[in-house]
Amino acid sequence: MTHVELAERMNDAIHTLTGSRGKVSARTVHNLVCGQTGWPHTKQRIALEIVFGCPATELGFTPRTSAPVTEPQENDVLRRTFAAGATSLVLGAATRPAATDTRHRIGASDIQRLHGKFAQIITHDHRQGGRLTIETQALAMAGEALGLLTHGSASQRIQNAVYATAASFTSSAMWAAIDGRRFQAAQRHFDRAASLAVMSGDLTIQFRIWSHAGSLYRHLGRCTDALAANDAARRLPITRRDPLFAALGHARHAAIHGIQGDIGAIHRTLGLAQDAYERAPADEPRPVWMTAFFDRAELHSLATAAHLAARDYATAEAHAHRSIAALRPELTRTRAITSARLAAAQLGQGDLGPAVRTAMGIPETTLGHPRVAGMLAGFGQTLAQRAATSSPARLWDAYAQAHHLRRIP
Known part of the structure; x- marks a missing residue:
C-alpha cells in the first residue's frame, strides 16, 4: 500500500467504529512508518489493528506508559515490516499464536464464533459495500480461521468447516473488491477462495464463489468467461437440491445475457429463475450470505440490470420499481444501486x-x-x-x- 491507500483504509476503519470518517492523512501515515509517532492515538491505533489484523505492539509501536516490548533493533525490523505491505501481515499475524497459547482441540464452538464474525462482515457489506475496510477485515478473519488448523487439532468434519469458513471470509473479500472496482485484487481473492472451497467440500460456498466470479467477469465485460463461471455455479448439485440457489444462478445468468443484448436469452433465464424461486421451500436452512440478500427484490434487481444493459428501458423500469418496493430497509447499498438503474432506465425513455x-x-x-x-x-x-x-x-x-x-x- 501507498501512504495514501493506508490512510484511506484507516479512515474507513474509523468510520466503521465511530460512524464518522477519520482524518488520517498521508502525512500521518508517514509519521507512523518513520517512527516519529511512537504510540498512535486511540482511534488511529485501533484502525491500524483492524487494517493489519494484529495488535499495534506487533507493528513495532510502544505504549507510552510501559517499558519497550522489543529491543531497538527488532523494533526497527517490525517497523520495516509494517511499511512493506498489508496482505502477508494480515494473514501471518492472524495465524501467529500468542505466547500463552497452547495447542487445543478445535470444536463446534470455534466454528460458531467464526460464523458470528462472518455475519457481521455480511451486515457491514450490505450497509456500506465495497470498502477496503471490509475487504481487509474479511481477509484477517480468513487468516484467523486457518490459524486454528495451524495451532490446533480437529476432526475431519471440523477441519472441513474451518476451510469452508475461511473460504466464506475470502469470498466476502472478493465481493468487496468487486463492489469497490478493485478487480485485480478480486481475481487474487477468487483464486484463493476457490482453493479453500474445494478443500472444504461445501457446495454452498463453492456456489457463492463461482457466482461471484461470474459477476466479476461481467463487470469486466468478459461475457464468455462470465457465462462459463456462472455455469460452473449452476451445475453444482446444490442447485438441484435447493431451487433457491438455482434461482440466483439463473438470474445472474440473465444479467450477463443483458450485456450481450440477447433479449430472448434474458426472458428465458429470468423465467427459469422465477420458476425456481417459486419452488424453493421457505423453511430450508441456508447460509447467512444467501438469506441476507436474496429474495424477490433481488430477483427484480437482477432483472433490472439485465434489461437495462440490453437497452430494454421500459421493462427495466418496471422491474426496478418492483425491486425497490420489496427491498428490505437495511439493504442501503442495493437500494442506491437499483435507484441509479431506475434513473438510467427513465433517461433511456x-x-x-x-x-x-x-x-x-x-x-x-x-x-x-x-x-x-x-x-x-x-x-x-x-x-x-x-x-x-x-x-x-x-x-x-x-x-x-x-x-x-x-x-x-
Whole structure:
C-alpha cells in the first residue's frame, strides 16, 4: 500500500467504529512508518489493528506508559515490516499464536464464533459495500480461521468447516473488491477462495464463489468467461437440491445475457429463475450470505440490470420499481444501486425530469460507493449528450458539482 491507500483504509476503519470518517492523512501515515509517532492515538491505533489484523505492539509501536516490548533493533525490523505491505501481515499475524497459547482441540464452538464474525462482515457489506475496510477485515478473519488448523487439532468434519469458513471470509473479500472496482485484487481473492472451497467440500460456498466470479467477469465485460463461471455455479448439485440457489444462478445468468443484448436469452433465464424461486421451500436452512440478500427484490434487481444493459428501458423500469418496493430497509447499498438503474432506465425513455429526480433522491451517504458513483457519472454523461441545455440537465449539473460527482465514469 501507498501512504495514501493506508490512510484511506484507516479512515474507513474509523468510520466503521465511530460512524464518522477519520482524518488520517498521508502525512500521518508517514509519521507512523518513520517512527516519529511512537504510540498512535486511540482511534488511529485501533484502525491500524483492524487494517493489519494484529495488535499495534506487533507493528513495532510502544505504549507510552510501559517499558519497550522489543529491543531497538527488532523494533526497527517490525517497523520495516509494517511499511512493506498489508496482505502477508494480515494473514501471518492472524495465524501467529500468542505466547500463552497452547495447542487445543478445535470444536463446534470455534466454528460458531467464526460464523458470528462472518455475519457481521455480511451486515457491514450490505450497509456500506465495497470498502477496503471490509475487504481487509474479511481477509484477517480468513487468516484467523486457518490459524486454528495451524495451532490446533480437529476432526475431519471440523477441519472441513474451518476451510469452508475461511473460504466464506475470502469470498466476502472478493465481493468487496468487486463492489469497490478493485478487480485485480478480486481475481487474487477468487483464486484463493476457490482453493479453500474445494478443500472444504461445501457446495454452498463453492456456489457463492463461482457466482461471484461470474459477476466479476461481467463487470469486466468478459461475457464468455462470465457465462462459463456462472455455469460452473449452476451445475453444482446444490442447485438441484435447493431451487433457491438455482434461482440466483439463473438470474445472474440473465444479467450477463443483458450485456450481450440477447433479449430472448434474458426472458428465458429470468423465467427459469422465477420458476425456481417459486419452488424453493421457505423453511430450508441456508447460509447467512444467501438469506441476507436474496429474495424477490433481488430477483427484480437482477432483472433490472439485465434489461437495462440490453437497452430494454421500459421493462427495466418496471422491474426496478418492483425491486425497490420489496427491498428490505437495511439493504442501503442495493437500494442506491437499483435507484441509479431506475434513473438510467427513465433517461433511456427520454423522461428527463423523472430521471433526474430519481437520481437526486439517492441518499447522500451512498454517493461515495464506487458502483453508485460510476453509474451516476454515466447518467450525467448520457444526460449531457441528449439534452445538455435542458432544465433537468442544468439541475443535475448543479447537483453533481455540489456533491463532487465525476462527469466521466
